[in-house]
Amino acid sequence: MIIDKKILELITELSDNKENNTPYNNQTENFRSQISLKEKNNFMSPCEQDTEILGDGYAYIKSGKIYVTNPKGNNSYAVIAPCEGISLWVNGELLTDSKPVKESDTILAVPDKKVIPPQYAVEVSADKLSAKLIIKLGETITYSLIDQEPQRYLRLKAAADKKLEPLIDKDQIWKLIMENNIIYGIKTDVLDDLITNPKNFEGIIAEGIPPGPGRDEYVNINFTLNSENKPICGPDGNVDYKNLSNTSYVEQGYIMATKTEGFIGTPGKSITGEIISPPIPKAVTLKAGKGVDITDNIVIAQKPGKPSVDQIGSTYIFYIQDKLIHQGNVDLSSGNLRFKGSIEITGSVQEGMSVFAADDIFIHGLVSEANITSIKSITVLKNVVRSNLLAGGISLNIKKFAKNLQKLKEILTEAILFTKKLLLNNEIKESGVKPGYVLLLIIEKKFNFIPRLINKILEYIEVNRLYSTYDFESLSFKLKKYLPAPDTSNKNVLNDIEGLIKDIDLAVDYINHLEQNDADIIIEGALNSSIEANRNVIISGNGCFNSHVKARGDVKISGVFRGGSIYSNGNIVLNEVGSQYGVKTSIIMGNKATLSIRKAYENIIIKTETKTHVITVPQKYFSAKVDTGGQLNIISGIPVEES
Structure with missing residues (x-):
């Protein structure tokens, strides 16, 4: 037949073409996929038959060979395209993109073979105490052509057969070790095992000696810290004024604290051979305040009293707090009270008087038109009227x-x-x-x-x-x-x-x-007063009226809060806020503050740094919180009708 003759001519031409440096000269028949119309007739598939009915040309792959059929009449020729791993040649031209083909074209699909060399890396840690070896074995990838059904547009597909090359270059690894100046702690046994049993690897190849642990200086304190002579506040917010929390007390000669000396650790050695010095232990300093002596790092009470300590950075200042018990009222007959310790007043603090203490203040009576300032906490068993209370703050x-x-x-x-x-x-x-x-x-x-x-x-x-x-x-x-x-x-x-x-x-x-002292204010009630604490404010009686309350921590009012304002960075827990006559009352919430009100009347203003919310109708079980970014989030509130 004419086609068979043409094929024989092509074969002869390929055999005689010795000067042309193309794959035709150096590829065996195993890598060729030539058009064979005789074989095509034996492999006609239903899909191929459908394509012939449509009249377009088509191509397909069978047993690693490419077959092409021309179109009928003026219909379109088949198009083939290369893929990764297969070099596609058409009439001696290496294709990089798709191209129409016909039966008379000479088509070769030559599978590629890739050889990927092994990869080695050595990574030294920042502290130079270890080095990691990374090995990725080399591999050979051999591609083969995948059979495909007849189609007008045929993009070749290749199967990849990957084979690891089990060979590790020991000299290359040692070169990397030397380039990184690694001379100590090299795990030669690990390296020898890798040479004997090659594999992909990522692990420690060298390890130094870290400095031995030392010990910082530290202070052993032999008394209870933050013990305060104040009423016990239960989880429900109620305050027990009869049973006071225990106050730490020591006798003369009591060992209040001891300092344990630190020591430096042993030196280490890096994988590059340097000696690594251990860290210097942190030191602490003991200082003696009033009523205290320090000998050979031992803090000793020189008189009976309440032991206290202030820690300022790494310095500890120990002292014995005195307690002043003032019988009766603080008035013009007694004068103002100022004391370097705690003060207990059995009576009241009257108009125009002031009380200052470096420790807690405990007042059994009421406070009226007076100024009370404490470096620590303040407790008033009765009401505070037209007065200023400051706990934990400084002037x-x-x-x-x-x-x-x-x-x-x-x-x-x-x-x-x-x-x-x-x-x-x-x-x-x-x-x-x-x-x-x-x-x-x-x-x-x-x-x-x-x-x-x-x-x-x-x-x-x-x-x-x-x-x-x-x-x-x-x-x-x-x-x-x-x-x-x-x-x-x-x-x-x-x-x-x-x-x-x-x-x-x-x-x-x-x-x-x-300014950072954890100081509370606990009072029965307040009227036309200013109440400010570095930590919490607790008002346990009938309530707080036309007063301004400020706390870095929590505010808890068991009775009524009516008129005035509250500022808090913590949890604000209120029983009843405002009045049925719409008395203006403000609540300012700091970052991360939460608010819970059992009953709120109208005209209650709630503020954050970025938003103001007004309660316009009476509500019960109102709650809110400040989200990240200072946004006010109203959680709940049930409107109620006032009778």
Whole structure:
């Protein structure tokens, strides 16, 4: 037949074409897929027959060979396209895209073979205590052509046969180890096993020795912390005024605390051979306040009383709190009370009087038109009327005092640095002038306002007596001793001033620490008053009227809250808010605050930083919370009709 003759001619042409450097010269018959019309007649499928009926050309793959049938009449030719893993040649042209084909075309589909080399990597940890080896074995991928049914558009498909190459280059791994300067802790046994039994691997190939653990200094405190002489508040918010919580008490000679010394750990060694120094243990400092002595890291009570400690950073200040029991009322006959300890008043605090304590204040009677300030908590068993209560806070005067101390610290630091620079001058060195004299001249010429600043600080300590647990009297003594005129004959004057700077810094930290005290206010009721606590406010009696309540923590009012305002960052739990006459009452919710009201009247204003909500109709079981971002989320509320 004519077609058979054509095929034979093509075969001869391919055999004679020795100068053309194409796959025709170097591929065996196993990689060829040529058109064979005789074989095509034997493989005619139903799909092929359907395509012939339509009249378009088609192509298909059978037993790894490509077959093409021309279209009938003016219909479309078959189109074939290459795929990954198969090199498709048509009439000697390597195809990169689809192309129409016909029966007379010479088509070769040559399966590819890819060889992927092995991959090695060594990763050293940031602390240089370990190194990880990563091995990915090489592989050979052999592709083969997949049979497909007849179709007008035929895109080749290839099957990939992957085979791992079980061979690891030991020299390449050692080269990577050396390039990363790894000389210690190499796991040669792991490497030898990988060479013997090649496999994909990711694991530790070198390991150093970490520093041995040391121990930080720490303080063992032998008394109960935060023990307060105040009523017990139950989970329901009710307060038991008869049974007070126990107060810690010690006798003279009691060991209040001990400091355990730390120690440094053993050195380690990195995989690169360096010695790794262990971390320096954290140190703590013990300081003795009033009524306390410290010997050989042992804190001993020098008198009976309530033990207390203030922790400021890594410094622990221990002291014995005195307690002042004032019999009767605080009035004009007794005068105002100021005490460096706790105060218990058996009567009331009357009009125009003030009470200040560095510890808790406990008042059995009522407070009327008075000012009550405590560094810690305040408890009033009866009502508070037209008065100001502040628990845990500090006055503006103390804040101003702290600013003056901070300013003095900064100036003295600068003066010391300036003095040291001048002492490096050759002329001053040769003159033999003393450091104290240089410092004195610097204060007089460059920092001549230091004496006025020191006088302000000393005056505040003297006049206000700064009733607190911190030993400001000792600071006053050192200020008078070393300044404003340094001792020019003292060789260690610069060291003494630097020690004074540390004392000033600690005093400033202490004052700032006062603002963070966990202090509560617990009272029976309030009228036309200001109530502010660093932690919680609990009003357990009939309620709070036309008053302003502020708490960093929770606010709980068992009775009525009517008129005035509440500000809280915690849980606000109220029984009844407002009145049927629409008395304006505000509740300001800080970040993360929640609100729960058993019964709320109209004209209650609820505020956050970003939103204001007004309760316009009476409701019961109203609740809300502040979401992330300061958004107010109204959770529930049931409108009720007032009779």
